Amino acid sequence: MARKTGSSGEKTASDLQLAATKLFARHGYAAVSMRQIAAEVGVQAGALYLYTPDKQSLLFDLMHRHMQELLDAWQVESGNLPNDPKSQLVGFVRFHIRFHLKRVDEVFIAYMELRNLSEDNFASIANQRQAYENQLKAILKSGVESGKFNLADPKLATFSIIAMxxxxxxxxxxxxxxxxxxxxxxxxxxxxxxxCCKSRPQPD
Amino acid sequence: MARKTGSSGEKTASDLQLAATKLFARHGYAAVSMRQIAAEVGVQAGALYLYTPDKQSLLFDLMHRHMQELLDAWQVESGNLPNDPKSQLVGFVRFHIRFHLKRVDEVFIAYMELRNLSEDNFASIANQRQAYENQLKAILKSGVESGKFNLADPKLATFSIIAMxxxxxxxxxxxxxxxxxxxxxxxxxxxxxxxCCKSRPQPD
DNA sequence: CTTTCTATTGAACACTTGTTCAGTTAGCTT
DNA sequence: AAGCTAACTGAACAAGTGTTCAATAGAAAG
Known part of the structure; x- marks a missing residue:
């Protein structure tokens, strides 16, 4: 019925993000309740609504923030790389792996919880994913155009590389x-x- | 309160599998209720318990059956291929793509719903996944040993290829x-x- | 010290969940 | 036609869900 001693809105907001990320990644959005998240934060469920309008917004905000950080970080990183396609590709691969291995839960949520987004939220995150995919696609296309890469389909290569x-x-x-x-x-x-392989053995 | 005209246990059982597959793939295990699955089948939720002990078993059975079909089908297919590593790999890739594109919902569930399995069920499905991965790993190792494949790490190559x-x-x-x-x-x-690439350009 | 603001509690609300099972009807066998 | 079995209904049960908000205590400002 009362404010907790030592409570701080800023800290609770941060704790909420961490708790939601951890539990959504571990158990899945639909399988985790607001009461469980609140327990992880150390408050009652009602308190969460001071920091998020609803459960759906909580999920969306986590995913959106992660994807935006990914896009921003790549923007910075690519600016530090030589501009030829091979250097960009090498840089992209290393960047992707480093960035993703530092954020296991966020990555997991970003890929696994798309179905739980409402239509509008889904569209927004899908746009971000496509923006990221487009970065790699542009690198691959540039490599093909300059003759340095040998790819039948840069778009499919993009999907393949990101998947792996x-x-x-x-x-x-x-x-x-x-x-x-x-x-x-x-x-x-x-x-x-x-x-890059130019003399790969033919199938069949 | 009564048996439906024209009802058949065999048909209802089959309808249940199809409805569960469709709804679990589309919405996720935890987000779909037994009442929703029953509605898709055309019965009341209580009727489902004539065909499955509980919701968890329903999910497990779908996943287990899919993985077993995958393993069995590859067993047959690989027996029809020449035994050299390249032919086996070519066969594996074509087989994997064909098999998976015919079962979009089953594949989706098999990869997305692992978290919703109980511990024992998870272990069982994990074993099946590993058995399948081992098929490809064996092909890759054999290729490396015979000098036909140039791979730093066949295990990682296995994960990469299956992911893509x-x-x-x-x-x-x-x-x-x-x-x-x-x-x-x-x-x-x-x-x-x-x-296979033996003369790929070096990074950096 | 008083006033104002912040941050929470705790219970309520309307609703949904997985599962069970007595009762009923349809289908099959004798 | 009677008896038996199969297949379902419908409601109950115990528990849980997302969200709201009046009340209260802690913190900060004056």
Missing amino acids: LTGINTWFRNEGRLASTSVEDIYLDMVLGIV | LTGINTWFRNEGRLASTSVEDIYLDMVLGIV
């Missing part, structure tokens, strides 16, 4: 047998195999 | 600009680029 890179999050463990830098090197090798 | 192949289901549409056979060819090209 994002797939790292499903198995990578910090304490596993491979350092993340090794993972970067190995995946880079495979991606370059996809885009 | 399974990713096709997230965008492919039968009415899209590409026939599924073209998709097969393009993805095969990329996979061969990953495994």
Whole structure:
């Protein structure tokens, strides 16, 4: 019935983001209740509505913020790279892996919870995903046009590369047998195999 | 309060599988109620318990059956292929794409609903997934050992290839600009680029 | 010290959930 | 026609859901 001693709106808001990210990633949006999130934060469910209009907005805000951070971070990173397609691709692959391995829960939510978004929210996040995909597609197209990449379909190559890179999050463990830098090197090798190989053996 | 005219246990059981597959894929396990599934079947929720002990078993059975069909089908297919690693890999890629594009909802559920499985059920499905992954891993290892494939890490290559192949289901549409056979060819090209390229340009 | 604002509590509200089962009707067998 | 079985209904049960808001205590400002 009363304000908690030491309570701070700023801290509760931050705790809410963290708790929601953790529980949505672990159990799924629909399987987690506002009461469970509140318990993780250390408040009652009613208190959450001071920080989010509703549950759907909570999910959307998490996803939107993550995707925006991804886009912004790549904008900065790509500006620091040489402009030729190969340097851009190498940079993109390393950036993607580093960024995603630092945000396991956010990445998981961004890819797994699209179905739980309302129509408008879905469209917004889909636009962000496409913006990110377009970054890689532009790199691949540029490489094909300059003759450095050998790709039958840059759009499909974009989907393939992002799928395989994002797939790292499903198995990578910090304490596993491979350092993340090794993972970067190995995946880079495979991606370059996809885009650059000019004398690959023909199927059939 | 009474049996429906024309009702047949066999038909209802089949309808239940189809309805559950469709709704779990579209909305997610936790977001779909037994009442909604029953409505799709054309019965009341209570009737479903003649065909499944509970909701969790319903999900598990769908996933388990799908994975078993996948494993069985590959067993048959691989027996029809020449035994050299390249033929096996080419066969695997084509098989994977064909099989998965015919079962969009099942594939979706198999990959998206793992979190909603109980611990024991999860372990069972995880074993099946690993069995399937091991098929590809064995092909890749064999290729490396015979000198035909050039891979730093066959295990990671396995994860990568399966991620990119399974990713096709997230965008492919039968009415899209590409026939599924073209998709097969393009993805095969990329996979061969990953495994076979001997003179790929070095990064950095 | 008083006043104002912030941040929460706790219960209510309307609704939904998974599951059970006695009763009823349709279909089949004798 | 009678008896038995299959397949369902419909409501109950216990529990939970998202969201609201009047009341209250803590913190900050004057």
